[in-house]
Amino acid sequence: MAGQPGDPQGVEREKQIAAEAAAELVEDGMTVGLGTGSTVAFLLPALARRSLDIVCAATSPRTEHAARELGLRIEDVASIDRFDITIDGADQVAPDGWLVKGGGGAHTREKIVAGAADRFVVIVDSTKPVQALHSPIPLELLSFGLRATMRRVAPASLRDVPRSPDGGVIADYHGPVDDPAALAARLSATPGVVEHGLFPPEMVATVLVGRGESVDRTDFKHSWSSS
Numbered sequence: 001m002a003g004q005p006g007d008p009q010g011v012e013r014e015k016q017i018a019a020e021a022a023a024e025l026v027e028d029g030m031t032v033g034l035g036t037g038s039t040v041a042f043l044l045p046a047l048a049r050r051s052l053d054i055v056c057a058a059t060s061p062r063t064e065h066a067a068r069e070l071g072l073r074i075e076d077v078a079s080i081d082r083f084d085i086t087i088d089g090a091d092q093v094a095p096d097g098w099l100v101k102g103g104g105g106a107h108t109r110e111k112i113v114a115g116a117a118d119r120f121v122v123i124v125d126s127t128k129p130v131q132a133l134h135s136p137i138p139l140e141l142l143s144f145g146l147r148a149t150m151r152r153v154a155p156a157s158l159r160d161v162p163r164s165p166d167g168g169v170i171a172d173y174h175g176p177v178d179d180p181a182a183l184a185a186r187l188s189a190t191p192g193v194v195e196h197g198l199f200p201p202e203m204v205a206t207v208l209v210g211r212g213e214s215v216d217r218t219d220f221k222h223s224w225s226s227s
């Protein structure tokens with residue numbers, strides 16, 4: 001049976017099998033970007049079990065700590081200019097490949113590491129695919145001028161969470177998401193918005209969805225090139 005929000009064990013199992021399928025895509029010698037979240041938490045042991053000769057970089061202190069504990073070799077993102085593969089979860093996946101990310105407030109770093117990858121692989125359980133994206137859309141905002149920025153991105157609310165590791169304030173946009181590209185362009189063009197959680201299909205190479213005991217795979221042809 002596919003995982004349902006009311007069936008937490010099924011959902012966790014789906015995260016695990018999607019993460020394990022993604023771990024199989026990693027090969028010796030690769031530089032690997034590691035996302036953040038509960039699905040990525042299943043990826044890390046699956047990757048460690050493969051004992052590959054790989055270099056990883058993490059998108060959050062939480063992922064970095066967990067990966068090191070498992071013996072994965074972690075380097076500073078600052079020393080890496082491209083990744084062979086980046087693997088990360090998502091909060092929503094639309095049929096055309098648009099994503100919403102940032103449920104954990106790590107979307108700025110996640111977008112940088114996804115955008116620097118030759119191949120960005122998304123791992124989700126079966127509650128994440130949606131027919132159309134909807135709010136909330138996570139935001140990271142500069143604290144300078146925060147009230148003015150909040151007015152420009154209204155309707156929005158501040159999230160009651162610590163600042164990002166880069167000092168950004170985490171918020172959520174609550175308005176309509178009828179046209180993700182137009183909204184993404186509007187948010188990107190708003191002074192004070194460090195980054196938003198809308199990820200374009202061009203960035204996405206593969207989506208792996210855990211469904212029951214199997215994994216549905218979609219490959220997107222319009223894959224982003226990090227070169």
Ligand code: 5RP
Pocket residue numbers: 035036037038039040088089090091100101102103104105106107110
């Ligand atoms: C964190 C993210 C996560 O990838 C997203 O929230 C999905 O998390 P999970 O795997 O726990 O469902 O974008 O900023």
